[in-house]
Amino acid sequence: MKKTCVLVTGAAGEIGHNLIERLKQPILALDIVKPDQTLPSHVDFRQGSVTDKEFIKSLGDEFSFSAIIHLAGVLSSGSEEDPFHAHDLNVNGSLNMLHLAHSQAQTENRSPVFVFASTIAVYSINPPFDKFSAGKINEEQFLNPVSMYGMNKLYVERLGQYFSTTIRTNTGSRVDFRALRFPGILSAETVPTTGTSDYGPLMLHAAAKGEAYSCFVPEDATLNFMVMPDAVEALVGISGADAAALTRRVYNVTSFSVTAAEIKSQVLKAFPQAEISFDPVSWRTNLISSWPMDTDDSAARSDWGWIPRFNREQSFQDYLVPGVRRKYGLGLDH
Template sequence: MDFSFSSNTPRRAPDAITAGTTLRGARRDAAILVTGAGGEMGHGLLESFASERRERAAAGETFPAVIAIDLRELPESHRSLCDEAFTGDVCDEKMLERLLASYEIGAIYHLAALLSTRSEFVPEIAHGVNVGGTLNLLRIAAEEAANNGRPVQFFFPSSIAAYGLPDLDAKSAAGPVDEDRFLQPHTMYGCNKIAGENLGNYYAHHYRKLASDRMEFPVDFRSIRFPGIISADTVPSGGTSDYGPEMLHAAARGESYACFVRPDARIPFMTMPEAVAAIRGLMAAPRSELSRVVYNVQSFAPSAEEFLLEVRKHFPDAETGFEPDLARQSIIDSWPASCDDATARADWGWSPTYDLASAFDDYLVPRIRARYES
């Protein structure tokens, strides 16, 4: 991806686009915006940008400022990787306008969201945050595109929660599910992800369709439907797909664990480093080579029992049993056992780094052991 866009004197977008906004500063620094930067995916992206900046500096090249937003103040480990950090809500339009007074945004990585389990307890709030926040950022991307005369890249992390298979028989018969089937999610989080995908496609291809002065392709929207993500560096926080990493972390701590799904429950997973690499890979791909805006990716798809067997190879004394929670199990049953990622492989060269065994051997177990032994 070419980040070498330059700052210039912005042109005011048409009034139909910029109603309610202020004219932005005559000189603004070129920037990448990362929302939800306080999470591990955000941290991984910030580290990736910092590494690229060092490489470019060594070659005498420039790199845009990296601006972070999170609802909570970023820890120093994150703050040190970005040029400026804002504490606030992506639904706060005034905060976003203050940010835009100083920075010309060329790319947005919109990671901020209310996650799946919490969203089921407060679905209306989840919709406001997950859809309203996404709409705010897409509007800003379109305004920046009009001001600066070029599209703004926009990354949106979607989820396997976007799927909704009707029952276990359909799940068994479906095989690897592509991006266009079974899009009737059973959770508010999944509904929000589908809404975000559709809004992104609208801003990319149909924004202000009837306006005579409409800009063609203002937002270069790209999205990945992530499977369950496993990290060695973050303790799971009760997400619907966290039964795998929860049993692994519990075993490493020497604690017992009651898995909330059946032994035969199956969904796809990938590691956090692979997720970050997938984001960078998709965003670096030439737009002309992309056949769609939303892509599946996955690395391995074990059953819960197969995951436990791998845990016990490394932690033989792991005390893990199965105590299915019917409500959470029903959500897992509505997600594909495997996702078809052939289009991502063909369009932008996606390829997983790990299978289940190598993920444990080369990434998860060494780092988790070091975490708890220290």
């Protein structure tokens, strides 16, 4: 008898780390590296790669996955630094996970939910269009990514659609694919490494550590963001949403849009001594320039009740600043 559980890939990463703490049902956590936290008793861990077909297949022989939440991947800046690795991990690794879900749909005659962490990098707004006049864009606009990461993610969204609706089946059961297009995610607990929206959290963490920070995008760089607790709730929300209520397979989710200069002023409010300068790096700035300033998440709000708990002010005051102060042992008074 196979054990039933939720599979979370990339479980040791920024989002995975928080998600496995939040989910209460039995979980199989998978990552290429060991998580640095002590895992709760409802979490089993397997170390291995999503690109290892035999390893992934063996998990399907042992477990019945009610849902697969696929987070393993390399983010935008890491993908530009090694586009071949990015393609292998983000595309081939995702195909292996979809294959696993599809095999379970076939052998167990059911429709496992497959949740994919996508991104606003699937969009690209380039001349003659302007991201500021484009405003909040919906899921169907400007799907013309130029980065390896954006192309990888958009293709996997399309593969998910294919596995859910088109692929031939013996049983009639198909994967129930759902994707969230996340904006930049700000976490108080962890410091990101391979994303291009990382300047937001890096500015804050450096200030809390008393270190100077040189920002790799200009002051007017504008993107949308959300904080980690909202990202985790979005994943929980889409995973549990009633399939009949979903009008799309891919949803924008967001909280607030902000410039790099506004992030700096929020950080200075909490850490007045912070030394933050701007020294833009062109290839990273170009990525940010092509991404929307904001996304329209009204479909997620109306279909499955998505609503972020933290707006811009609350994100800094109620979550980020107290969180980083705690992380670096600064106490809550300043």
